[in-house]
Amino acid sequence: MQDRYDAKSIEPRWQDHWAKNDLFRAGNRPGSPKKYVLAMLPYPSGEMHMGHARVYSITDVLARYMRKRGFDVLHPFGWDSFGLPAENAAIKEGVHPAVRTPKNVKSFKQDVVSLGISIDWSTEISTSDPSYYRWNQWFFLRMLERGLVYRRRSKVNFCPSCNTVLANEQVEEGKCWRCGSTVEEREIPEWAFRITAYADKLLEGLNKLDWPERVVAMQRNWIGRSDGLEIDFAVAGSPSKAFRVFTTRADTIFGATYVAAAPDHPLVQELAPASKRAELSAFAEKVRRAAKEVGAGAAAAEKEGVDTGIRVKNPFTHREVPVWVANFVLAGYGTGAVMAVPAHDQRDYEFAVKYGLDLRWVVRPADSTDDDAAVAQKLAEKKQAFTEYGTVFDSGDFSGMPSQQARLAIAAEAQRRKIGQPAVNFHLRDWGVSRQRYWGTPIPIVYCEHCDPEGKGIPVPDNQLPVLLPDIDVKEVLTGKGEPPLAKVSSWVNIACPKCGGPARREAETMDTFVDSTWYWARYIDPKNDKAPFSRAQADKWLPIDVYVGGPEHAVLHLLYFRFWTMVMHELGLCAMTEPAQKLVTQGIVKGRDGEKMSKSKGNVVSPREIIRDFGADTARMFMLFAAPAEKDMDWSDEQVQGQHRFLGRVWRLVHASLPKLAGDGAGKAEAGADDLRRRTHKTILRVTQQLERLQFNTAISSLMELSNACADWQGASASLREAIEALVQLLSPFAPHVAEELWRELGHDDDLVTHAWPQADPQLVVDDAYQIAVQVNGKLRGEVQVLASAGESEIRETAARDPKVAGWLTGKTVK
RNA sequence: GCCCAGGUGGUGGAAUUGGCAGACACGCCAGCUUGAGGGGCUGGUGGGUAAAACCGUACAGGUUCGAGUCCUGUCCUGGGCACCA
Secondary structure, rough: OOOOOOHHHHHHHHHHHHOOOOOOOOOOOOOEEEEEEEOOOOOOOOOOOHHHHHHHHHHHHHHHHHHHHEEEOOOOEEEEEOOOHHHHHHHHOOOOOOHHHHHHHHHHHHHHOOOOOOOOOOOEOOOHHHHHHHHHHHOOOOOOOOOOOOEEEEEEEEEOOEEEEOHHHHHHHEOOOOOOOOOOOEEEEEEEEEEEEEEEEEEEEEOEOOOOOOHHHHHHHHHHHHEEEEEEEEEEEEEEEEEEEEEOOOOHHOOOOOOEEEOOOOHHHHHHOHHHHHHHHHHHHHHHHHHHHHHHOOOOOOOOOEEEEEEEEEOOOOOOEEEEEEOOOOOOOOOOOEEEEEOOOHHHHHHHHOOOOOOOOOEEEEOOOOOOOHHHHHHHHOOOOOOOOEOOOOOOHHHEEEEEHHHHHHHHHHOOOEEEEEEOOOOOOOOOEEEEEOOOOOOOOOEEOOOOOOOOEEEEHHHEEEEEEEEEEEEEEEOOOOOOOOEEEEEHHHOOOOOOEEEEEOOOOOEEHHHHHHHHHHHHOOOOOOOOOOEEEHHHHHOOOOEEEHHHHHOHHHHHHHHHHHHHHHHOOOOOOOOOEEEEEEEEOOOOOOOOEOOOOOOOOOOHHHHHHHOOOHHHHHHHHOOOOOOOEEEHHHHHHHHHHHHHHHHHHHHHHHHHHHOOOOOOOOOOOOOHHHHHHHHHHHHHHHHHHOOOOHHHHHHHHHHHHHHHHHOOOHHHHHHHHHHHHHHOOOOOOHHHHHHHHHOOOOOOOOOOOOOOHHHOOOOEEEEEEEEEOOOOEEEEEEEEEEOHHHHHHHHHHHOOHHHHHHOOOOOO
């Protein structure tokens, strides 16, 4: 027994003990309900950073708490080991990623263990392991069969620095999400997942999830469903041709005074007068160049356009209106053309003013009582579009209808006349997954000129999976330049066609690493399975994830992709559910001592190793859980770390100082004069339990501090003190597991706290039999009275009125 | 511009359903402990006053016996999306 709290001497001992006795093994409680607690898969850099330490502290508290509540808990771990950082390091230092990665994994794993995280290491997986990525290939082929993967030639976001394609989700304000370089637009062939086929399901599924509103809103926004009408504007002079436009504001169609098309709209070159064609293609080229220069998603350029000379008929006013091409109309969205309503769309307004195009007011504010001319006059004076809903006017039979009603009526009329139909558009794009890099999952496709002259790609048969990454000479192949590295490995690329046996080439692209993380969480439940990604029986037992914890930066990346993948897995019959994670917690970042985000360049990084060495894992965990609510960003504070260390020291001394006077087993004994302490003990049990259920770790720890302070002040009966101290140690154990185990033994127990049942609050002891009641007069605190819990209202009123302080404020007044 | 989240002491943050604002901690102040190095203990700590009164949860209104909490408007901060028709 020691009189000083010395974390270093106790923590490794308990970590060994837990590992030797395999105490965190999932599935060791048959018949108990399950809980699946998961932190997002880390990339195995050589050292765990503080952000990781925070996430694992959160999942670990939950995992340990749930185990003590009797659940069969799955708390697994693995490595997102494919990807660019390893490949870039290889280019720089000439070390093969397959050599470096295991070293990094080993070192990172030791950090996780020394933080006391209760992982079932039998689940451990690594995404660069062929036994894992073969199933990426298997999924790819299943999706190919279902038309959910396809080859397309398209404009892609290309990062010149990473030398690879990026998905839409991986471009942030025109910059590469990883390296920050300006993204270029290039047109090359690529493989894409048809995530857009699930746009509506992805949207609907959000309603059932217990996820932060922030993330749900972001996904909703990203999917971007927009309901409207597609309608034809027939070309004057060639009635069989028409510009089809998409609009969400069919109620404004009588105000459509021109059509704006994307510069490379196919009908423009076809129908424009010969004299205009050169000008139009020059304009299209100019817009393309601007897009490439500025990068996808960059700030809006000045609105520009060119009159095509084409004229079309507004299908409702029957007037002829011009077709313009404009740089703000996107070829890839809707029909690539819009009906322009300058009176009721700000963008169309600005364009019309610039080029002197007509404007017609057709919607008026609903509350306006002016006549039509006066309304038009007033709207015109504001020198901007009126974009709100209102009442339609100057619109034939539809005049007088509210906008919403007119929208539907006009759409119905268009449909009746067979010139249009309701349509839905989504902002969501298909997910391009081809990457021109080495360190990733090879795409299981072969090209054979004989069997597949169009180059669509021939799937590698299942029995030839996995398509293994070839070993390479790093210096020769990983140059970071030119064609995909795998294309240079001729012994690997050139193979016999699986169909005809003739000469064929393998697909040299690899999959986006985000594919690796779409389903890893389901592999944990059956990590050694070599017949299937995982078995249905294991899926039925463990899925979905009950609590998923990770950073909010993945809101429209991983967190969208893995939902899509789950829907596909469901359709393949692999699992019953369609959503992967019922509850999501997005934890805030840990900032440095200067309040800035920790980064090497700023030199403000605090390493978990340093803190564990100086104060111990328990202190590190307590600090991160106490300093801020889980979802909020937090600043590193050395003083607060020391504060937590002091608290654990106080608990340590409290237990040791109390040992000589602790009587009996303590539990449930009524002792004279001990009610106050016993009430506090049982209330604390109840509160900490509720706080854990609500993931309020910071307030849970403050409840523990209050109980600790009460124990330290206690002078009375000893059996109740034992009860209080034992409860304290028990409740502390999910947060600071090492010191709690140590103290538990010193209190005379010989079982493991890991599996010892969570304490129960005695319902009789969590209600008070007397209360302090605050008395307010006219909303101001004027006194305090003590009343019995059994007292009725009139009794309380009388007591209050008798109180001298209160009485003073009541003189001369009537109580209502 | 649009969509989220949030503005509470010197600091991090508490406050089921509207009911004692500031729990718990950090920091600071005073004292004690003749053991030094991030040591322990006791007391104090929103403003204001001799003590009260009184004032205090971004700002301005409102509802209520009573508002940090509900309603209306405004400002600010953080995050996301941005020519999406």
